[in-house]
Amino acid sequence: MPRAKALGGFLVVIALTYLGLLAVTFFIGRVIPVDPVLAVVGDRASEDVIARVREEMGLNKPLWEQFAIYLGKVAQGDFGTSVLSSNPVLDDIRRVFPATFELATVGIIIGAGLGVPLGVWAAVRRGGLADQVVRVMGLIGYSVPIFWLGLMALVLFYAKLGWVAGPGRIDVAFEYSVSPVTGLLLLDAAMAGEWEAFRNALSHLALPGALLGYFSLAYISRMTRSFMLNELSQEYIVAARAKGISETRIIWRHALRNAMVPLVTVIALSYAGLLEGSVLTETVFAWPGLGLYITNSLQNADMNAVLGGTLVVGSIFIALNLFSDLLYRLLDPRTRSR
Numbered sequence: 001m002p003r004a005k006a007l008g009g010f011l012v013v014i015a016l017t018y019l020g021l022l023a024v025t026f027f028i029g030r031v032i033p034v035d036p037v038l039a040v041v042g043d044r045a046s047e048d049v050i051a052r053v054r055e056e057m058g059l060n061k062p063l064w065e066q067f068a069i070y071l072g073k074v075a076q077g078d079f080g081t082s083v084l085s086s087n088p089v090l091d092d093i094r095r096v097f098p099a100t101f102e103l104a105t106v107g108i109i110i111g112a113g114l115g116v117p118l119g120v121w122a123a124v125r126r127g128g129l130a131d132q133v134v135r136v137m138g139l140i141g142y143s144v145p146i147f148w149l150g151l152m153a154l155v156l157f158y159a160k161l162g163w164v165a166g167p168g169r170i171d172v173a174f175e176y177s178v179s180p181v182t183g184l185l186l187l188d189a190a191m192a193g194e195w196e197a198f199r200n201a202l203s204h205l206a207l208p209g210a211l212l213g214y215f216s217l218a219y220i221s222r223m224t225r226s227f228m229l230n231e232l233s234q235e236y237i238v239a240a241r242a243k244g245i246s247e248t249r250i251i252w253r254h255a256l257r258n259a260m261v262p263l264v265t266v267i268a269l270s271y272a273g274l275l276e277g278s279v280l281t282e283t284v285f286a287w288p289g290l291g292l293y294i295t296n297s298l299q300n301a302d303m304n305a306v307l308g309g310t311l312v313v314g315s316i317f318i319a320l321n322l323f324s325d326l327l328y329r330l331l332d333p334r335t336r337s338r
Contacts, residue, residue, distance in 0.1 A: 107213045118137075151284060154284070283295060
């Protein structure tokens with residue numbers, strides 16, 4: 001009975017979160033000084049045409065009624081039609097999201113794969129050169145604007161050195177050589193045996209993926225260092241050392257294992273932040289993902305697309321929060337009885 005009550009309360013929280021997300025985005029979209037009708041008919045249309053289209057779009061109704069109608073459509077999986085592409089918004093999101101997923105996954109693999117060991121290293125060498133280097137790396141990651149660093153990286157590694165491919169996801173020469181199966185270009189190219197296309201796509205992915213990985217690394221390494229310092233000061237670490245257990249085992253088998261409990265949430269939220277669409281990175285590198293899609297839609301008053309993309313972003317955060325909570329319970333048995 002208590003579990004059923006807790007589950008019911010949890011579902012209510014999720015429903016209210018979605019409702020709040022939709023409400024805030026919807027009403028902000030309606031009060032911004034951009035008329036979505038003009039995005040459809042153009043600013044040279046006659047008043048009669050504007051009035052007729054406004055009525056067809058339901059924008060002449062009270063805001064609460066517009067919101068109620070939109071909620072009913074969303075409940076049926078209908079996010080409306082995009083003004084820019086004339087396609088259902090859900091179809092557009094299915095088309096652009098794999099690009100963001102691929103980019104974000106590479107970024108979090110780099111960020112977590114390097115950030116956790118670097119954070120552990122910095123904590124173990126607290127106050128030493130290694131600690132200072134990791135902290136400076138994190139400070140730069142927080143301080144330098146990502147769009148500036150992206151532009152400088154393009155100038156150096158693409159324009160000057162020619163080590164990587166430029167903006168975009170793949171060269172035009174390979175664009176139609178890979179049939180989209182999963183939407184993940186590297187995977188589709190590997191499945192089709194198109195290794196030239198695979199290498200070209202990887203070359204395009206390397207720079208933005210590394211850039212996002214670096215910014216994830218800055219946050220994850222900092223949090224890992226903080227969690228590890230807290231664990232290394234605990235009494236069980238002192239007891240383990242007194243028993244003669246090797247320092248390597250103490251650090252990696254005991255301290256890091258306990259630090260991973262809160263660190264799971266940090267990594268999950270970092271991944272969610274990348275999956276929501278790294279707008280500036282996708283804009284700088286002309287990466288055709290969700291972030292660029294929402295940005296272009298917002299600039300063109302395509303509110304159906306903006307609302308649909310925002311709901312996807314909210315769903316990602318909720319899903320990854322649930323996943324991190326599940327892992328939290330698996331890693332820390334003390335939380336299972338709560």
